[in-house]
Amino acid sequence: MSADPILAADAAQAPATAVELIGVNKWYGDFHVLRDINLTVKRGERIVVCGPSGSGKSTMIRCINRLEEHQRGKIVVDGIELTNDLKRIDEVRREVGMVFQHFNLFPHLTILENCILAPTWVRKMPRKEAEDLAMHFLAKVKIPEQAGKYPGQLSGGQQQRVAIARALCMRPRIMLFDEPTSALDPEMVKEVLETMVSLAEDGMTMLCVTHEMGFARQVADRVIFMDAGQIIEMNEPNAFFSNPQHERTRLFLSQILH
Amino acid sequence: MDVSAPPAGTPASFVSPGMIAPEPAPISTRGPIAWSRAHLFGSPFQIILTLFGLAVIYVVVPPVLRFFIFDAVFTGTGRNACLPEVIGRPVGACWPFIGAKFNQIVYGFYPEAERWRVNLVYLIGVVLLAPLMIQKVPYKRLNALLFFGAYPVAAYVLLTGGNLQLRGFLLSWVGLGPLVTTIGQAIGFSTGFWPDYVISALLVAAIAAAAAPVFAGSRKGAAKTALGAFVILGVVLAAVDINFGLPWVETRVWGGMLVTLVIAVTGIVASLPLGILLALGRRSQMPLVRIASTLFIEFWRGVPLITVLFFATYMLPLFLPGRFTIDGLLRALVGVALFASAYMAEVVRGGLQAIPKGQYEGAQALGLPGGLMMRLVVLPQALKLVIPGIVNNFIGLFKDTTLVLIVSIFDLLGVLRAAFTDPAWATPTTVVTGFGFAGLFYFVFCFGMSRYSMALEKRLDRNRRH
Ligand SMILES: Nc1ncnc2c1ncn2[C@@H]1O[C@H](COP(=O)(O)OP(=O)(O)OP(=O)(O)O)[C@@H](O)[C@H]1O
Ligand SMILES: [Mg+2]
Numbered sequence: 001m002s003a004d005p006i007l008a009a010d011a012a013q014a015p016a017t018a019v020e021l022i023g024v025n026k027w028y029g030d031f032h033v034l035r036d037i038n039l040t041v042k043r044g045e046r047i048v049v050c051g052p053s054g055s056g057k058s059t060m061i062r063c064i065n066r067l068e069e070h071q072r073g074k075i076v077v078d079g080i081e082l083t084n085d086l087k088r089i090d091e092v093r094r095e096v097g098m099v100f101q102h103f104n105l106f107p108h109l110t111i112l113e114n115c116i117l118a119p120t121w122v123r124k125m126p127r128k129e130a131e132d133l134a135m136h137f138l139a140k141v142k143i144p145e146q147a148g149k150y151p152g153q154l155s156g157g158q159q160q161r162v163a164i165a166r167a168l169c170m171r172p173r174i175m176l177f178d179e180p181t182s183a184l185d186p187e188m189v190k191e192v193l194e195t196m197v198s199l200a201e202d203g204m205t206m207l208c209v210t211h212e213m214g215f216a217r218q219v220a221d222r223v224i225f226m227d228a229g230q231i232i233e234m235n236e237p238n239a240f241f242s243n244p245q246h247e248r249t250r251l252f253l254s255q256i257l258h
Numbered sequence: 259m260d261v262s263a264p265p266a267g268t269p270a271s272f273v274s275p276g277m278i279a280p281e282p283a284p285i286s287t288r289g290p291i292a293w294s295r296a297h298l299f300g301s302p303f304q305i306i307l308t309l310f311g312l313a314v315i316y317v318v319v320p321p322v323l324r325f326f327i328f329d330a331v332f333t334g335t336g337r338n339a340c341l342p343e344v345i346g347r348p349v350g351a352c353w354p355f356i357g358a359k360f361n362q363i364v365y366g367f368y369p370e371a372e373r374w375r376v377n378l379v380y381l382i383g384v385v386l387l388a389p390l391m392i393q394k395v396p397y398k399r400l401n402a403l404l405f406f407g408a409y410p411v412a413a414y415v416l417l418t419g420g421n422l423q424l425r426g427f428l429l430s431w432v433g434l435g436p437l438v439t440t441i442g443q444a445i446g447f448s449t450g451f452w453p454d455y456v457i458s459a460l461l462v463a464a465i466a467a468a469a470a471p472v473f474a475g476s477r478k479g480a481a482k483t484a485l486g487a488f489v490i491l492g493v494v495l496a497a498v499d500i501n502f503g504l505p506w507v508e509t510r511v512w513g514g515m516l517v518t519l520v521i522a523v524t525g526i527v528a529s530l531p532l533g534i535l536l537a538l539g540r541r542s543q544m545p546l547v548r549i550a551s552t553l554f555i556e557f558w559r560g561v562p563l564i565t566v567l568f569f570a571t572y573m574l575p576l577f578l579p580g581r582f583t584i585d586g587l588l589r590a591l592v593g594v595a596l597f598a599s600a601y602m603a604e605v606v607r608g609g610l611q612a613i614p615k616g617q618y619e620g621a622q623a624l625g626l627p628g629g630l631m632m633r634l635v636v637l638p639q640a641l642k643l644v645i646p647g648i649v650n651n652f653i654g655l656f657k658d659t660t661l662v663l664i665v666s667i668f669d670l671l672g673v674l675r676a677a678f679t680d681p682a683w684a685t686p687t688t689v690v691t692g693f694g695f696a697g698l699f700y701f702v703f704c705f706g707m708s709r710y711s712m713a714l715e716k717r718l719d720r721n722r723r724h
Contacts (some may be wrong), residue, residue: 065623067619067622067623086627090625090627093622093623093624093625094625096623097623097624098619098623100616100619100620100623101709102616104616104617104619104620104623105620106617106620106621106635107637107639107640108638108642109658117624117626117635118624118625118626121626121630121634122624122625122626122627122630166624167624168625170624170625220282
C-alpha cells in the first residue's frame with residue numbers, strides 16, 4: 001500500500017520528540033490516578049497502552065490534549081508545554097487528533113460537515129479546499145460515498161472510521177486513540193484496525209489505548225502496561241508478550257490472551 | 259408454478275420450499291371498516307369513549323356554530339341591527355360591531371393620517387419573516403440580519419416617527435457645550451450628542467487597546483472590536499436621530515393588535531438570545547457569571563408578571579432622577595422581555611443538560627475554542643431538543659401580553675373592552691362577539707406557531723435514524 005502523500009509530508013515536518021511526560025501526577029479529589037508518569041514519544045513512534053480497567057490509561061492520554069488537567073509534572077506536546085494558557089491548549093489540540101471509544105461525531109451535521117467543521121473554523125481553510133481534503137481522507141478510510149449522510153445512518157465501524165477521518169482533516173501530527181474498537185461489534189473491529197494500520201504505515205505518531213493485542217504486535221514500536229496509575233512495564237512488543245517482566249503484566253496477559 | 263403452497267399430499271414442511279411471493283394484506287385489516295374497528299370500537303372501553311366523544315361534539319358544536327354563524331348578524335350599522343326585539347329572531351354574534359371597531363382593534367388610537375406607517379411595518383415584517391421561515395429560500399444570513407437587525411430600527415422609526423433629541427453627555431458637562439456648532443440641526447441631527455459620541459468611541463477603543471494585553475488579546479483586535487461596536491450602535495442611533503419628517507406619534511395612542519404584536523414580537527425576539535446567554539451563564543465555570551445569571555433567573559421567575567409591569571410603570575419613575583423619562587410602553591416591553599428571557603433560560607438549560615459530555619470532548623479535541631464549540635456543536639443540538647419548550651414559552655408569552663391592560667396599555671383586549679362601553683353598540687351579544695373575535699385572533703397566532711414548530715422539528719429530525 002502506498003503511503004498517503006499528505007500525511008507523509010506532515011510527518012516529516014514534526015519535531016523529533018512528539019510527546020514528553022515528565023513526572024506527571026494527577027488526582028481526582030483525593031484519588032491519585034496518575035503517579036509519576038514518565039514517557040517520551042518520538043516522532044513517528046507507535047505506542048500501545050494497555051492495562052486493567054481503572055488503571056488510568058484514558059486519563060493519561062486525555063492529559064496529552066488537556067481534556068484532563070494534570071496537577072504536577074510537565075507535559076510537552078509537539079514542543080509546546082501544556083499550562084493553563086488557553087491559547088497554548090488550543091494550539092496543542094490543533095496538532096493532536098483524538099479518536100474516542102464512542103466516536104463523538106456531531107449528529108446534527110453530515111459526515112462531510114463533521115469533517116470540514118474544524119478545518120474551516122479553526123484553521124480558516126477555504127470551504128472548497130476543506131471539502132477536498134475531507135474527501136481525500138474519507139476515501140482513505142474507504143467511505144467517500146457516505147459523505148452526505150448523517151452519523152446516525154452509519155454503522156458503528158463506519159462511524160469510527162469517519163471519526164478518524166475527521167481527526168485527520170485537521171492534519172494532526174499526533175493521533176490519540178482511546179479504545180477505538182471496544183464499542184464495536186466484532187466484524188467491525190477489523191475495518192477500523194485496518195484503517196489504523198494504514199495510518200501507522202504513513203508514519204503517523206500514534207498513542208493507542210487498546211486491548212487488541214494483534215494490532216499491538218503488528219504496528220507498535222513499544223507496548224506500555226499500566227496499573228494503579230503507574231507505568232509498570234514498557235517494552236517492544238515481542239519481548240513484552242513473550243517475556244513479561246512483571247508479575248501483574250503476566251497475570252493481565254494471561255487473562256486477555258486466554 | 260405456485261411455489262408457496264406444497265402440493266396436496268406432501269407432508270407439511272418446516273422449511274419453506276421456495277421463495278414466497280408477496281400477497282396483499284387480508285381485506286379485514288384494511289379499509290374504513292377495519293380502521294374504525296381498530297380505532298373506535300376495538301374494546302368496550304373504546305366504545306364508551308367513542309360514544310362519550312360523540313356526545314361532547316353534539317353538545318358543543320351545534321350551539322357554537324348556531325351562535326357564531328347561523329344566528330349571527332353580519333350586516334348593520336348600529337345596535338339596532340343586533341337586537342332580537344328589533345329584528346324579531348334570536349340573535350347570535352353581532353359581527354357588524356367588529357367591523358365598526360375594526361380600525362380601533364388594529365391600530366388603537368393611532369392617528370388616522372399616519373396609519374399607513376403601521377401598515378408598512380406589518381408589510382415589511384411579513385415580507386422579511388416569510389422567507390426566513392421557508393427553508394428553501396436562499397440568503398438566510400442576510401435575511402436574518404435584516405429581520406433581527408434592521409427591521410426593529412425601521413419599525414421604531416416608522417411607528418414613533420424617530421427624530422429623537424439625543425443629548426450631549428460629555429462636552430456640555432465640562433462647559434464646552436457652546437463650542438459645538440449647529441451644522442447638523444438642519445437635517446435633525448442632535449448636535450450636542452454626536453461629538454460626544456465620537457469622543458467616547460475613541461476613548462473606549464483606546465482603553466480597550468491598552469487593556470488588551472492583560473487579557474491576552476491583541477491591541478489592534480480589541481480596538482477594532484470596540485470601534486466596530488460603536489459604529490453599529492452609531493448607525494442605529496443615527497437612524498433614530500435623523501429627521502425623516504414623520505410626525506411624532508406617542509406610544510400612549512398606540513393600541514389594539516399593534517400593541518399586542520409589538521409586545522409579543524419584541525418579547526419573543528429578545529427572550530431567545532437573552533435566554534441562551536443566561537442559560538450559558540448559569541452553567542459557566544466562572545462563579546461570578548454563574549451567580550449573577552442564577553440570581554437574575556430566579557428573581558424574574560419568582561415575581562409575577564403583573565408585579566413586574568406595575569413596578570416598571572408606577573414605581574420605576576419614582577426611583578429615576580427627573581431627567582430620565584422612559585416611555586411607558588418601552589418600560590413594559592423591557593419588563594416583558596426580561597421576564598420571558600428568565601423562563602427561556604431554563605428551557606435552554608434543559609437542552610444543554612441533555613447534550614452528552616462526548617460532544618464537548620469531540621469538539622475540544624478538534625481544537626474548537628469554547629465559543630465556537632457552543633455555537634457550532636452544542637447549541638444547535640440543545641436548541642433543537644427544546645423546540646417544543648421554546649414554542650411553549652412563545653405561546654405563553656403571546657397570551658401574557660394581555661396583562662399590560664393592567665398598566666393602562668391598550669392591547670387588543672384593552673381596545674375591545676373600551677369598545678364594549680360604546681352605547682351605540684350596546685347589545686346583549688356584543689361582549690361575547692368581541693371575546694370570540696379576540697379568542698380567534700390569539701388562537702390563529704398560537705396555533706400557527708405550534709404548527710410551524712412541529713414542521714420545523716420534523717425537518718430537523720431527518721438526521722435521526724430512529
Ligand atoms: N472525572 C472523574 N472523577 C473521579 N474519578 C475518575 C474520573 N474519571 C476517572 N476516574 C477514576 O480514575 C481511574 C482511572 O480512570 P481511567 O478512565 O483513566 O481508567 P482506564 O484505565 O481508562 O479504564 P478503562 O479501561 O475502564 O477505560 C478510575 O478508577 C476512575 O474511576
Ligand atoms: Mg478508558
